[in-house]
Amino acid sequence: MVTLASNISESGLPTSNRSVVGFPLNCPPADFDPLRDLPGGFIDFLRPLQQRFTPWQQALVEERGRVLDDSHQGNKPAHRYPAEAIRNGWRIQLPDWCPDQRNQMTGPADDADLVVKMLNSGAPGVMLDLEDSTVNEWQHQRMGVENILQALRGTLTYFDRKRGNVVGIKPSSTVIWIRPRGLHISQGGIFGDELTSASLFDVASLVFRVDPxxxxxxxxxxxxxxxxxxxAVWWRDLFQALAEARGWPKDYIKCMALVESHPLAFQMEEFLYNLREHILGLNLGRWDYMASLIHFNLDDPAWVLPDRNTIPHNVPFFQNLRELMPEICHKRGVLAIGGMTALYPSREDPELNGRALATLEKDKKNEADCLMDGA
Structure with a gap:
């Protein structure tokens, strides 16, 4: 996966973040009225989902804390007892629009210029991101949702100042993926002082307005x-509840998932099983995985890593996961996508460019040798 970044300026935007226990919480502006400022009917659509899925999300976040505490006490993440997800011969059938995902690009959904360029790049897959590469701030998130909706319809444009013309999305078979904010994030201000799962809010905001x-x-x-x-059960039930609310087949919504936490590396097969009506592949989010690995080993003074840029691509804790993921994915019929590439070519520095491309070539050859289906 190739990540593209945009230069985001927040000048002139009214601040809508409030602090909760030292962390910023995304909230609408002070004069926000959900009945006026959100699409008509959306609050009534969201309310029963809020009552069901936000308490569940908060319980899952609390469970994460317990698992982390256990790890710091010496009870490290490990494989579960092999239950039905491991023992049975179930498989997932990829749809005909998805098998080729050899290259996936990603960038911030709030940057219309970048979204159009990615979708015109010829890449078989593009992930429009509301998470890591988009500021968790009200205006940026709402702009991201609007851009995604227009991109899905093929109507998004931007003005090319250099050439003086409007550029739109060209017809293509590129698959559009959408990354919502994760379960660890809450959205404020939608139902008064109640928190709302940001994952729920993002996915519901799109599902409510999409015309298949x-x-x-x-x-x-x-x-x-x-x-x-x-x-995965939370996501499965959310997808199916949203599909039911819209009158769609219960398996209509599809997904891929990033493996970027240490505990999930031990539960990939079970994760696929729980989402088997929806999921089409796993992606190795290796930088976040390394951060998670550090997080779960903070109690061990001997577990210290050097600067991440000095860590080789085939270091054992990456390589073990890189080899296991395709084995599990192919056993169950889904795609295995390699790690994100954040190496940028430099037109001004041929030597730097050569080193970056040489590193990239070794990295991607390693992933191909591990039988990854894409990157």
Whole structure:
């Protein structure tokens, strides 16, 4: 996966973040009126989902804390007892619009210029991101949702100042994936002082306004930051509740998921099983995985890593996961996508460019040798 970044300026935007226990919480502006400022009927659509899924999300976040505390006490994450998800011969059938995901690009959904360029790049997959590469701030998130909706319809444009013309999205078979904010994030201000799961809010905001007749393939999400197979049940039930509310087949919404936490590395097969009516692949989010690995080993003074840029791509804790993921994915019929590439070519420095491309070539050859289906 190739990540593209945009230069985001927040000058002139009214601040809408409030602090909760030292962390910023995304909230609408002070004069926000959900009945006036959100699409008509959306609050009534969201309310029963809020009552069901936000308490569940908060319980899952609390469970994450207990698992982390256990790890710091010496009870490290490990494989579960092999239950039905491991023993049975179930498989997932990939739809005909998805098998080729050899290259996936990603960038912030709030940058219309970048979104259009990615969708015109010829990449077989593009992930429009509301998470890591988009500021968790009200205006940026809402702009991201609007851009995604227009991109799904093929109507998003930007003005090319250099050439003096409007550029739109060209027809293509590129699969559009959407990454919502993760389960660890809450959205404030939608129901008064109540918190709302940001994952719920993002996915529901899109599902409520999407017309399947305008899409070239089913609505598809990229699940971030999962930490257990139990969390896959939350996503499964959310997808099916939303499909039921819209009158769609219960398996209409599709997804891929990032493996970027240490506990999930031990539960990939169970995670796939719980989402088997929806999921089409796993992606190795290796930088976040390394951060998670550090987090779960903070109690061990001997577990210290050097600067991440000095760590080789085939270091054992990456390589073990890189080899296991395709084995599990192919056993169950889904795609295995390699780690994100954040190496940027430099037109001004041929030597730097050569080193970056040489490192990239070794990295991607390693992933191909591990039988990854894409990157």
């Amino acid at each position: 007749s305008e899409l070239k393939h089913p609505l598809s999400f990229y699940i971030p930051k999962s930490e257990s197979a139990d969390e």
